[in-house]
Amino acid sequence: MEEKITFMSEGRKMAGLIFYPDNYQRGMRLPSLIFDGPMTGLKDQVVAVYARKLAKKGYLGLTFDHRFYGESEGEPRQFESPMKKIEDIRNAISYLLSRNDVDTEKVGAVGICAGGGHMARAIAGLKSIKAFAGIDACYHDPKTMVRWLGQQGYDATIERSRRAEEKYRKTGEVEYIPAVSSDPNDMNVAMPTAEPFAYYGTERGHSPNYVNRFAVMGYEGFLTFNAIDHAGDIKVPTAIIHGTHDMFCTPENARQFYDRLTTVKEFFWIDTSNHIDLYDQDRYVDQAVEEAAHWFNRYLLSVPAPLRPRVTVAV
Numbered sequence: 001m002e003e004k005i006t007f008m009s010e011g012r013k014m015a016g017l018i019f020y021p022d023n024y025q026r027g028m029r030l031p032s033l034i035f036d037g038p039m040t041g042l043k044d045q046v047v048a049v050y051a052r053k054l055a056k057k058g059y060l061g062l063t064f065d066h067r068f069y070g071e072s073e074g075e076p077r078q079f080e081s082p083m084k085k086i087e088d089i090r091n092a093i094s095y096l097l098s099r100n101d102v103d104t105e106k107v108g109a110v111g112i113c114a115g116g117g118h119m120a121r122a123i124a125g126l127k128s129i130k131a132f133a134g135i136d137a138c139y140h141d142p143k144t145m146v147r148w149l150g151q152q153g154y155d156a157t158i159e160r161s162r163r164a165e166e167k168y169r170k171t172g173e174v175e176y177i178p179a180v181s182s183d184p185n186d187m188n189v190a191m192p193t194a195e196p197f198a199y200y201g202t203e204r205g206h207s208p209n210y211v212n213r214f215a216v217m218g219y220e221g222f223l224t225f226n227a228i229d230h231a232g233d234i235k236v237p238t239a240i241i242h243g244t245h246d247m248f249c250t251p252e253n254a255r256q257f258y259d260r261l262t263t264v265k266e267f268f269w270i271d272t273s274n275h276i277d278l279y280d281q282d283r284y285v286d287q288a289v290e291e292a293a294h295w296f297n298r299y300l301l302s303v304p305a306p307l308r309p310r311v312t313v314a315v
Contacts, residue, residue, distance in 0.1 A: 007064075007095035009088045015071035016064030016092065017043050019051040023058075024101075030060040031106035031300050034096055034129075036089055036115030036122075037063075038279075039080055039222070040179045040190065040200070040214060042070040042207045046112055046279045050135070050289065054110075057293040062096050064088070070209040076174040078211055080190075080218035082118055082225040089122035097128055106130065106300040110292060113249060113275075114138045117227030120257075124233035131299035133239040133292040136270075136278040138249040139257035141226040154223065161219035168217055176213040190214035195248070199276045228253065231260035238265045239295040241288050243272030266295070 001020040006013050021030065033054060037047040043063040051061030066088050067074030068081070097104050108131040111119030116137020123129040146154045164175040177188055180201045184194040191200070199205040200212065238261055242254040258267050268291040270284055277284040297303040 005062075005095075007092065009067060009072075009091035010084075012067045012073040014064050014067065014073070014088065014092070015043065016062055016095075017048065017051070019048070019055040019061040019063070021055050021058050021060065024060070028101060029103040030101055031058065031108075031296070032060040032062070032096060032099075032102045033108050033110050033296070034089070034093055034119075035061060035063045035110045035112070036085070036119045037111075038113035038115060040069070040078065040210075041113070041115075042210055044207050045205055045210070047110075047115070049280050049285060050110060050112065050292075053285065053289040054293060054296075057289070057297075059108075059293075059296065060102060062092060064092050065209070068215075070207070076168060076215050076217070078176065078179070078213050078218075079174075079215040081221045082114075082121075083221060085118045086122045089119060090126075093122075093126065093128060104128065108132065108296050108300050110135060111137050112278075116249075117225065120227055120234060121230055123236065124230060125235065129236055131237045131239075131296055132234065133241060133295055134254075134257075135241045135288050135292065136243050136246060136249055136272075136275065137240075137254065137257075139227040139231070139253045140249075141228045142224050144228075144250075144253060145223045149223075158220050158223060161217055161221075161223075164215070165217035165220070175216040177216055179212050179214045195274055195276055199279050204280055228257050228260065231257045232262050234261060235263055237295070237299040238263055239268060239291065240265070241268045241270065241291050243270050243275065243278055243284070245272050246275045248275040264299075 003018040005016045035047040043065045047063040051063050065072040066085050068079040109119050109123050109129050110133050112135045116134035179190045180197040181189040240258045270287045
């Protein structure tokens with residue numbers, strides 16, 4: 001069973017979905033999970049794949065559209081702002097804790113792709129979140145972006161973002177580029193190459209509310225966002241579940257993030273061929289769900305669970 005809900009975040013109405021376990025009956029208070037997902041992603045895309053599967057494991061789930069996206073309020077549309085997303089996550093957690101069907105002592109967090117870095121920052125220091133799982137998450141920092149783009153390309157993109165923001169402030173006009181493109185060689189796109197298009201540009205990632213565009217003024221916030229340096233701020237048991245072959249959310253950064261965690265932690269590798277394997281392909285998603293459920297059972301439900309066999313790779 002799924003339910004449409006709304007809640008408020010910084011004065012804006014947010015649209016979300018609640019995913020119930022099959023055995024849910026009115027009056028039950030359930031262990032619950034909040035989800036955050038990829039850049040430009042919506043509540044009924046990647047996060048819904050995981051929320052449905054973890055509901056089968058007994059967990060109520062909350063997914064939502066961030067402000068500026070989907071059915072949630074906020075202008076300008078399709079504006080990527082990690083710090084505002086963190087505010088939205090914290091307000092979504094407050095909403096989740098207010099529900100009568102949620103066991104407030106058994107609430108965990110799941111971050112997928114860019115949502116892993118956002119969720120990590122959002123839950124740092126929160127006593128209400130008892131466990132965290134990052135699934136093929138993007139734990140980047142400015143140094144990573146400079147390495148990918150080169151210093152000149154990084155600086156030029158920041159400057160382009162600032163010009164677009166100034167134009168918006170002065171005229172109200174938003175400069176947009178596509179989020180994905182069918183042309184794998186098109187670099188004037190937020191998520192270049194064929195791989196992101198294979199999900200967002202096809203029926204695989206279809207959502208009636210998805211808009212294939214990206215506000216250029218969002219580049220600065222995205223490129224300067226730092227997840228790695230804040231790993232040590234997380235105080236709850238943390239599972240890092242990551243694909244072995246990922247050019248977007250690299251295993252190297254996942255390992256750096258893991259190494260900086262100072263809490264109870266484990267690293268689970270999944271032998272993948274690319275990043276979006278872990279978006280919607282059952283062969284890989286089911287492995288990630290099993291590891292996440294194993295983790296949450298142990299740290300939310302106190303279910304004794306032995307260490308599980310996993311892929312070992314050198315990173």
